[in-house]
Amino acid sequence: MIEVEGLTKRFVDKDAVANVSFFVPEGEVLGFLGPNGAGKTTTMRMITGFLPPTSGTIKVAGLEVAHDSLAVRARIGYLPENVALYPEMRVEEYLRFRAAVEGVGRAEMRARVDEAADRCMVADVRRQVIGTLSKGYRQRVGLAGALIHRPPVLILDEPTVGLDPRQIVKIRELITELGREHTVILSTHILPEVEQVCRRVLIIDGGKLVADGTPAQLRSGFSGAAQLAVQFEAPEAEAQAALAKLSGAAGVRSEGGGRFRVAVEGGADLRREVFSLAVAKGWVLLELVQTTPSLEDVFLRLTTHDAAAEAEAPVAEVANA
Amino acid sequence: MRKLFALVERELLAYFSSPLAYVVLTAFLFINGYVFYLIVAFLNDPRTQAMAPLKLLFGGTIFFWLYLLFVVPVITMRLLAEERRTGTLEVLLTSPVSEGQVVAGKFIAAFVFYLFLWLPTCVYVWILAGHATIDFGPVWAGYLGIAVLGLLFLSVGTFTSALVRNQIIAAILAFAVLVVVFSIGLVENIATGAALKGALGYMNLWNHMDDFAKGIVDTRHLVYSLSLTGLFLFLATKALEASKGR
Numbered sequence: 001m002i003e004v005e006g007l008t009k010r011f012v013d014k015d016a017v018a019n020v021s022f023f024v025p026e027g028e029v030l031g032f033l034g035p036n037g038a039g040k041t042t043t044m045r046m047i048t049g050f051l052p053p054t055s056g057t058i059k060v061a062g063l064e065v066a067h068d069s070l071a072v073r074a075r076i077g078y079l080p081e082n083v084a085l086y087p088e089m090r091v092e093e094y095l096r097f098r099a100a101v102e103g104v105g106r107a108e109m110r111a112r113v114d115e116a117a118d119r120c121m122v123a124d125v126r127r128q129v130i131g132t133l134s135k136g137y138r139q140r141v142g143l144a145g146a147l148i149h150r151p152p153v154l155i156l157d158e159p160t161v162g163l164d165p166r167q168i169v170k171i172r173e174l175i176t177e178l179g180r181e182h183t184v185i186l187s188t189h190i191l192p193e194v195e196q197v198c199r200r201v202l203i204i205d206g207g208k209l210v211a212d213g214t215p216a217q218l219r220s221g222f223s224g225a226a227q228l229a230v231q232f233e234a235p236e237a238e239a240q241a242a243l244a245k246l247s248g249a250a251g252v253r254s255e256g257g258g259r260f261r262v263a264v265e266g267g268a269d270l271r272r273e274v275f276s277l278a279v280a281k282g283w284v285l286l287e288l289v290q291t292t293p294s295l296e297d298v299f300l301r302l303t304t305h306d307a308a309a310e311a312e313a314p315v316a317e318v319a320n321a
Numbered sequence: 322m323r324k325l326f327a328l329v330e331r332e333l334l335a336y337f338s339s340p341l342a343y344v345v346l347t348a349f350l351f352i353n354g355y356v357f358y359l360i361v362a363f364l365n366d367p368r369t370q371a372m373a374p375l376k377l378l379f380g381g382t383i384f385f386w387l388y389l390l391f392v393v394p395v396i397t398m399r400l401l402a403e404e405r406r407t408g409t410l411e412v413l414l415t416s417p418v419s420e421g422q423v424v425a426g427k428f429i430a431a432f433v434f435y436l437f438l439w440l441p442t443c444v445y446v447w448i449l450a451g452h453a454t455i456d457f458g459p460v461w462a463g464y465l466g467i468a469v470l471g472l473l474f475l476s477v478g479t480f481t482s483a484l485v486r487n488q489i490i491a492a493i494l495a496f497a498v499l500v501v502v503f504s505i506g507l508v509e510n511i512a513t514g515a516a517l518k519g520a521l522g523y524m525n526l527w528n529h530m531d532d533f534a535k536g537i538v539d540t541r542h543l544v545y546s547l548s549l550t551g552l553f554l555f556l557a558t559k560a561l562e563a564s565k566g567r
Contacts, residue, residue, distance in 0.1 A: 050415050050565055052565065070418075071417075078411075078415045084407050084411065084412055085409065086331070086335065088334070088338040088339065089334065089335075093331075096327075097327055100326075101328070101416045101417075106323070
């Protein structure tokens with residue numbers, strides 16, 4: 001449904017997005033993850049045609065954004081990051097306006113406005129002036145506007161920012177439901193959101209694509225991240241040596257007080273072996289937990305190295321001066 | 322066409338739901354009423370020679386130009402600058418409407434509002450008609466002149482509003498460009514050389530309006546104003562295209 005090939009956007013002297021390629025099949029809910037300023041919004045704006053790319057091509061439903069801009073725009077429902085609305089309009093007036101601009105015919109107008117208002121739970125404020133609505137309502141009015149013409153593609157830039165926990169749950173349910181009929185790209189930096197809503201995740205950092213896969217793939221593909229936390233009442237050095245000898249243990253780190261962290265290779269489960277070891281040696285086993293990496297671990301691992309490098313750079317400059 | 326209509330409708334709604342519209346309307350009526358009173362009082366003086374009062378109202382005095390120069394930037398300053406500031410422009414320009422349609426929608430709405438400003442002056446015509454016989458030819462021509470000059474001035478304002486995100490800056494820019502557009506023809510009076518004088522005379526808006534108020538509908542005047550209108554609307558569309566994502 002969406003094909004992005006070698007997409008690059010250069011602002012003055014730095015690449016906001018550098019050579020990004022990905023493909024989104026029809027009916028997929030794609031999560032777009034990345035720290036602030038990673039290039040998520042820039043990429044989304046290029047897909048919607050709001051921002052021309054420096055190089056690369058984008059195709060939506062087989063149409064190239066650069067050539068068939070209007071046709072592509074008609075197939076996309078877009079909710080920008082700041083959810084800009086006209087504060088002086090009533091909710092219903094706004095939805096009717098959006099519908100007309102998106103090309104909804106007069107005959108279907110009423111049905112579409114009703115449908116969008118119901119789905120996004122704004123039917124109770126239809127007669128209210130947008131400027132008087134709470135942030136949560138405004139967000140949902142924006143979303144209703146984006147899907148009023150039933151676009152095959154929905155692009156949502158941080159749709160749950162600024163909502164209270166209950167509203168977040170509702171919006172996530174709605175997005176999951178929308179994913180059954182629409183192809184959805186959703187950007188966020190809230191990781192549990194991605195786990196719940198998205199079938200596939202792209203992680204972007206510093207304008208570059210650093211990961212692409214299902215949440216499960218990203219976790220398991222991250223070798224050496226599975227860990228075993230063990231605590232014995234035992235001689236420190238002897239216990240560490242014994243743990244390191246276990247087959248499948250990639251490394252053992254002592255944390256003091258008989259606590260150890262064992263890195264596990266290839267997702268093996270060493271809990272039985274550790275228990276047998278404790279029984280054989282007569283050590284008291286106080287703790288035994290196998291942890292799999294969360295998406296958060298993957299995300300942090302993939303995106304923090306740059307920040308560290310950036311933090312070091314000014315120090316080096318000062319030293320030189 | 323339906324999309325354009327929706328754009329115009331939304332813009333008019335925005336005009337009449339902001340206090341600015343009513344302030345402009347009130348101030349405009351107040352000044353216009355005052356000028357009309359002055360003209361009638363002045364003409365009532367037996368020492369003045371007989372003149373058509375509406376001819377004086379339509380462009381015959383500096384007041385006409387003063388408020389055209391001030392009121393038009395106030396009408397147009399919000400059009401695109403505000404959409405850019407709040408970010409609604411992003412929604413609009415990612416909808417299946419062209420930049421040209423957006424500019425046209427804004428411009429038409431501003432023109433409708435401008436005509437609405439002039440609507441109450443019809444009362445003056447009605448008042449005068451009650452006291453004297455009126456030659457309606459020059460009155461129609463005068464209103465036509467007001468409309469045509471309005472198109473030109475509003476197109477300048479639409480253009481400057483497409484350039485920036487700050488309404489005040491858009492208004493000041495519009496005022497600056499309008500002063501040039503208005504005064505370039507006035508240089509005719511001090512120009513030497515037949516060719517230059519002729520060229521500047523062609524661009525003399527004061528004379529254009531004077532002719533309209535006399536009842537002369539000169540197609541050269543129409544062509545001048547309408548082609549400049551087209552130029553500024555074209556520039557506004559290009560400015561909007563160039564500013565995408567900025």
